[in-house]
Amino acid sequence: xxxxxxxxxxxxxxxxxxxxxxxxxxxxxxxxxxxxxxxxxxxxxxxxxxxxxxxxxxxxxxxxxxxxxxxxxxxxxxxxxxxxxxxxxxxxxxxxxxxxxxxxxxxxxxxx
Amino acid sequence: xxxxxxxxxxxxxxxxxxxxxxxxxxxxxxxxxxxxxxxxxxxxxxxxxxxxxxxxxxxxxxxxxxxxxxxxxxxxxxxxxxxxxxxxxxxxxxxxxxxxxxxxxxxxxxxxxx
Numbered sequence: 001x002x003x004x005x006x007x008x009x010x011x012x013x014x015x016x017x018x019x020x021x022x023x024x025x026x027x028x029x030x031x032x033x034x035x036x037x038x039x040x041x042x043x044x045x046x047x048x049x050x051x052x053x054x055x056x057x058x059x060x061x062x063x064x065x066x067x068x069x070x071x072x073x074x075x076x077x078x079x080x081x082x083x084x085x086x087x088x089x090x091x092x093x094x095x096x097x098x099x100x101x102x103x104x105x106x107x108x109x110x111x112x
Numbered sequence: 113x114x115x116x117x118x119x120x121x122x123x124x125x126x127x128x129x130x131x132x133x134x135x136x137x138x139x140x141x142x143x144x145x146x147x148x149x150x151x152x153x154x155x156x157x158x159x160x161x162x163x164x165x166x167x168x169x170x171x172x173x174x175x176x177x178x179x180x181x182x183x184x185x186x187x188x189x190x191x192x193x194x195x196x197x198x199x200x201x202x203x204x205x206x207x208x209x210x211x212x213x214x215x216x217x218x219x220x221x222x223x224x225x226x
Binding site for chain 2: 042049051102
C-alpha cells in the first residue's frame with residue numbers, strides 16, 4: 001500500500017540553525033517525490049520535485065532534498081534557517097501528480 | 113493569471129444542510145483536483161477531472177459527496193446532507209498537461225458543520 005510518513009509533527013529551531021525535515025514513503029513502483037509548503041491560510045505551493053536523475057535536488061530558498069531509494073526517504077535539508085521559513089511542509093509521493101499521497105505535514109517554528 | 117480561485121473562504125453551516133464549494137481553475141489547465149485536509153488524516157484526494165470528465169472519484173468518502181465540472185472554468189463540490197465530521201479545509205488544485213506535474217492550489221475553503 002502507498003503511504004507517506006512524516007515522523008515529526010512539529011519542529012522548533014532557532015534562526016540560523018540547520019534543519020532536516022524527514023519523509024519516508026512506501027510505494028510499489030518508482031516514485032515521483034514532491035515537497036510542498038503551506039503558509040497560514042494559504043494553499044500549497046510546490047517547492048521541489050524528484051522524478052529521476054541526480055538524487056540531490058535543489059529547491060528554492062536554499063532548501064535541498066535527497067532521494068535515498070535504499071531508505072525509502074526523501075528528506076529535506078537547509079543549512080541555515082530563516083524566520084520566513086516558518087510554515088507547514090508536506091511531502092508527497094505518487095506515480096505522477098494525478099495520484100499523490102501526502103504526508104500529514106511537519107509544522108516548522110523558527111525562534112528568533 | 114489570478115491562480116486557482118475558491119469560494120467561499122469560510123463556510124459555517126448546520127448539520128443536515130447542503131453545502132456547495134466552488135472552484136475556478138487556472139485558465140488552460142486540463143486537470144482539476146479536489147482535496148480535503150484534516151488534522152488527523154492530512155491531505156486526501158477526493159476526486160480529479162481531466163478535460164471536465166471525472167477520472168478517479170475513489171477518494172469521495174460517501175454518497176453524500178458529489179462533484180461536477182460543467183465546463184473548463186468551473187467545478188463544484190457538494191455535500192448533502194452535511195455532517196459535523198465533514199468539517200475540514202477543502203482545497204481545489206489544477207495543473208496543465210505537461211511533464212512538469214506541478215499542482216497549483218487554491219487558498220481553500222474552511223468548512224465548519226455544527
